[in-house]
Amino acid sequence: MTARRLETRLHPDDRVDPGKAGPQVMRHVTVNAAESPLAWLAARGHLSDAQLRAGERLRADYERAGLSARVTMRWDAAPPGKSRGGARAADASLARIDAHRRFHAALEAAGPGLADICWRVICAGEGIGGAEKTLGWPVRSGKLVLTLALDRLARFYGTG
Structure with missing residues (x-):
């Protein structure tokens, strides 16, 4: 089971009024820290199974390709040249x-305007909401x- 934790956050619908005196309104919301935005949409019926599978395939390719930023240096040992692990390292x-x-072919298939949100x-x-704001969308x-x-x-991955 995924871990859930209670966090206090300022909800996007709670407008901060600079002229208003007093404490700002805060809501307590339960956040599933292990749930991705894609899984959240699918759990609420906003995505079809084919769309969810395609999104998960893209994320799997992204993670398998090692494209995410690293916070620290990799400390694992370099694969040995001709020992038992050499073939596995090459694979x-x-x-x-x-x-x-x-991953790059999938983003190209999505198109230039759609690859950003993907x-x-x-x-x-x-x-x-954050993606809309960053991209300047309504x-x-x-x-x-x-x-x-x-x-x-x-269509690209053949899941739909």
């Missing part, structure tokens, strides 16, 4: 290269654009 490198190619929501785990347009992008990804 892992080929799998990483394949995932890298698939990367932000699916790979970076950014919420739809409020409540991100979910529609994301579903269009996921339809294209489903």
Whole structure:
């Protein structure tokens, strides 16, 4: 079971009024820290199974390709040249290269306008509201654009 924790956050609908005196309104919300924005949308019936599978495939390719930023240096040992682990290391490198190619081909298949929301929501785990704000889109347009992008990804991955 995924871990749940109670956090206090300022809700986006609670407007901060600079002229208002007194404490700001805070709401207590239960946040599932292990749930991605894509899984959250699917759990509430906003995505089809094919769209969810396509998004999960893109995220898997992103993670397998090692494209996410690292916070620290990798301390694992370099693979030995001709010992028992050498063949496995070569297979892992080929799998990483394949995932890298698939990831970039999938974003290209999504299209230039849709690849941005795919990367932000699916790979970076950014919420739809934050992605809309960063991309300069109107409020409540991100979910529609994301579903269009996921339809294209489903066609690319053959899940839909």
